[in-house]
Amino acid sequence: MVDLFFQFLSNTGYFLADYRHVIMVIVGCVFLYLGTAKKYEPLLLVPIGFGILVGNVPFFKGFGIGIYESNSVLHYLYFGVTTGVYPSIVFLGLGAMTDFSSLLANPKLMLLGAAAQMGIYFTLLGALFFGFLPKEAASIAIIGGADGPTSIFLTAKLAPHLIGPIAIAAYSYMALIPVIQPPIMRLLTSRKERLIRMPPGRDVSKKELIIFPVVGVLLCCYLAPTALPLLGMLFLGNFLKECGVVNRLAGTAQSAIIDTATIFLGFTVGASTQGDVFLTPKALGIFCLGAVAFSIATASGVIFGKIMNLFLKEKINPLLGAAGVSAVPGSAREVHVMGLKEDPTNFLLMHGMACNSSGVIGSAICAGILWSFFI
Amino acid sequence: MAVVGATTVFLGLVALSFVISQIHKILELWENRGKKKARPEKPLEDKGPAFTEKRLPTASELCSIYRPLVEQLKEPFQLIHLFEKTKEMNLPHPHLSIKCLQEADVLVAQGDGTFIWDKQKAN
Numbered sequence: 251m252v253d254l255f256f257q258f259l260s261n262t263g264y265f266l267a268d269y270r271h272v273i274m275v276i277v278g279c280v281f282l283y284l285g286t287a288k289k290y291e292p293l294l295l296v297p298i299g300f301g302i303l304v305g306n307v308p309f310f311k312g313f314g315i316g317i318y319e320s321n322s323v324l325h326y327l328y329f330g331v332t333t334g335v336y337p338s339i340v341f342l343g344l345g346a347m348t349d350f351s352s353l354l355a356n357p358k359l360m361l362l363g364a365a366a367q368m369g370i371y372f373t374l375l376g377a378l379f380f381g382f383l384p385k386e387a388a389s390i391a392i393i394g395g396a397d398g399p400t401s402i403f404l405t406a407k408l409a410p411h412l413i414g415p416i417a418i419a420a421y422s423y424m425a426l427i428p429v430i431q432p433p434i435m436r437l438l439t440s441r442k443e444r445l446i447r448m449p450p451g452r453d454v455s456k457k458e459l460i461i462f463p464v465v466g467v468l469l470c471c472y473l474a475p476t477a478l479p480l481l482g483m484l485f486l487g488n489f490l491k492e493c494g495v496v497n498r499l500a501g502t503a504q505s506a507i508i509d510t511a512t513i514f515l516g517f518t519v520g521a522s523t524q525g526d527v528f529l530t531p532k533a534l535g536i537f538c539l540g541a542v543a544f545s546i547a548t549a550s551g552v553i554f555g556k557i558m559n560l561f562l563k564e565k566i567n568p569l570l571g572a573a574g575v576s577a578v579p580g581s582a583r584e585v586h587v588m589g590l591k592e593d594p595t596n597f598l599l600m601h602g603m604a605c606n607s608s609g610v611i612g613s614a615i616c617a618g619i620l621w622s623f624f625i
Numbered sequence: 626m627a628v629v630g631a632t633t634v635f636l637g638l639v640a641l642s643f644v645i646s647q648i649h650k651i652l653e654l655w656e657n658r659g660k661k662k663a664r665p666e667k668p669l670e671d672k673g674p675a676f677t678e679k680r681l682p683t684a685s686e687l688c689s690i691y692r693p694l695v696e697q698l699k700e701p702f703q704l705i706h707l708f709e710k711t712k713e714m715n716l717p718h719p720h721l722s723i724k725c726l727q728e729a730d731v732l733v734a735q736g737d738g739t740f741i742w743d744k745q746k747a748n
Contacts, residue, residue, distance in 0.1 A: 353645070360642035364635045371627035384626075458648050465644055473637045608638060615637055619630045 266308035270525030278302030278520065290425040291580065294398065297513050298421055301520020317521045328518040331413060334406045336515040337399035338479045343508020344399075344578070344610065345463070345487025346500045352604040354458050355451025358558070359570065359601060363608025365554030366574025369394030369547025370616050377539050382532075385409050388620040390536050393420045394543030395613030396427075396575035402519065403480060404617040408624055415533035417519040419540035427580040430541070431548050435572050435588055438552045443559075444592045446567040448601045456492070463489040470615055476625070477618025481611065547575045551605070566601075573602035576609035684729035687722050688747040701739035704732075 259265055281299030285292040304324075309315045317324040330336040353360060370391045377387035389405040389412055401420040405413050423430060435444075463485035471478050490500040522528075551571030559565045569589055573582045582602030589598040682690065694710040695702070704723060711719035726732045731746045 354648070357642040357646040360638050360645075364638035367634050368631055371631040374627050374630070452649075455649065455652065457652055458645075461648050461652075462645060465648065466641065469641050469644060470637060473633070473640075608642075611641070612634055612638055615634050616630065619633050623626055623630070 261310060263308045270529045271306045271308055273529060274302055274306040274523055274525040284425055293512060294421050294516055295425050297516025298520040301517040302523050305521035305524050324521055327514055330514055331402060331518050332406050332410055334403045334479055336511045337403035338483045339511035340399040340508055341480045342483040342487040343503050345484040346491045346503035348488055348607050350462055350607055351454040351459060352451055352600040353607050354454045354462060356604055359604040360608040362551050362555055362571045362574040362605045363612045365571060366547045366551035366609055367395060367612045367616050368550035369543045372546045373539055373543035376542060380535060385624055386412060389416055390539050391543060392617055393540035394547040395616055396424055396544055396577040397613040398424060400480060400613045400617045404621060407621050414522040414528050415536045418523060419537050423540055423544040424577045424580060427577055427584055430544060431572050431581060431584050432588060434545055434548045435552060435569055438549060439568050441592060443568050446565050447596055448567055448598060459492040470611060474615045474618030476621040477614045480614040548572045567598060570601055570605050573605035574609045576613045578606045578610060579603060582606045681718055681721055684725055687726055688731055691726060692747060695742045700741045701735050703739055
């Protein structure tokens with residue numbers, strides 16, 4: 251009986267845990283704290299944080315419990331991540347939720363979304379320099395797009411063993427936008443530039459909104475067919491929303507479908523961060539390079555906004571460049587808040603959303619291009 | 626690899642922004658083309674009372690415009706559904722028009738928030 255008791259004790263998580271599990275449990279709690287108390291991207295951080303807790307309960311290998319063990323329930327749920335199914339579904343919902351009218355009213359803001367993607371390519375070079383394999387470097391670089399689903403999608407295709415650290419890094423930096431972006435924006439702009447007012451956009455007709463997803467999918471996916479799983483779904487979702495005849499489908503895509511995918515995506519990505527698999531020097535390198543990628547992306551957008559002002563008669567507020575990363579709507583909100591701090595009557599949110607939505611398209615194209623380099 | 630990737634994504638988004646900046650112009654051209662063709666066939670002076678934004682039609686004119694819409698609704702109907710139909714047809718001044726039809730007793734309230742179309746009055 252005593253033997254049985256000790257045998258039971260030796261099978262418990264308390265007995266099997268080591269310092270790595272403890273570290274990851276703390277990380278999970280930090281995510282939950284940031285999501286719930288600080289309300290930093292709670293829709294993402296809460297499922298991921300809880301997933302980290304679940305993923306770091308130690309257990310005896312071979313019983314089909316863990317996410318990396320075939321036939322386990324978690325493994326089946328994780329299938330949606332490793333195959334890129336969840337990111338595609340998230341993009342469908344994202345498309346159904348996105349209003350592209352501000353982008354259509356001011357198409358030149360799309361260039362800021364393109365400029366912010368430069369962070370991806372600078373980081374690609376950095377990761378290669380630090381000795382990461384090309385496929386790993388490409389997966390790390392996409393963190394600069396500040397787009398969690400896109401990062402997961404590309405990593406699942408190129409470096410599946412890095413999904414955990416890359417997804418956690420991508421979502422962490424998305425959640426830390428209020429911490430990372432403002433100092434960069436402030437550093438790179440003068441007060442006079444931050445005070446620039448954006449003219450109100452023209453009215454966009456319903457027909458334009460309906461035509462846009464059709465033009466978008468054809469133009470972007472012909473350019474980078476590998477972006478089809480993401481952009482095809484994004485523009486499908488947007489067409490459902492705008493065409494006005496399938497409101498039920500659009501409503502489901504922008505609520506139940508995206509919510510379900512987000513729960514499973516966040517939870518399984520969190521659960522994939524088992525301490526023994528996750529805490530490696532490589533993961534640390536990914537976190538550092540991810541921060542660099544995100545910062546360069548923000549800076550590229552702002553600097554490009556300033557460059558555009560050299561040629562434009564009607565100046566644009568260079569803060570908007572920071573919203574060119576595709577962290578919707580966090581970065582647009584941050585731009586708006588900074589604009590309001592300088593001038594409480596300067597509303598940049600809608601213009602920021604235009605840059606944001608072009609950033610989503612841009613980062614998906616980048617992912618497609620990077621994937622196509624390694625096919 | 627980085628240069629090719631960066632250039633491609635930039636050119637792609639530049640092309641997309643150029644195309645979307647032209648959509649409204651193309652639509653405008655398309656719509657104006659229709660108008661230009663219509664003008665020589667039917668001069669303005671030949672037209673009857675036009676349903677324009679400047680002039681609200683009379684009750685009898687409104688009856689002829691709204692009758693086909695009402696026929697699509699099941700009586701008794703709620704005004705919201707009639708508004709939706711006017712929106713679909715892009716009819717100007719739906720509120721004023723419906724008010725006018727109510728005042729002319731063509732649209733008759735049933736007392737429970739629904740209305741019917743009085744065919745006799747409409748004729």
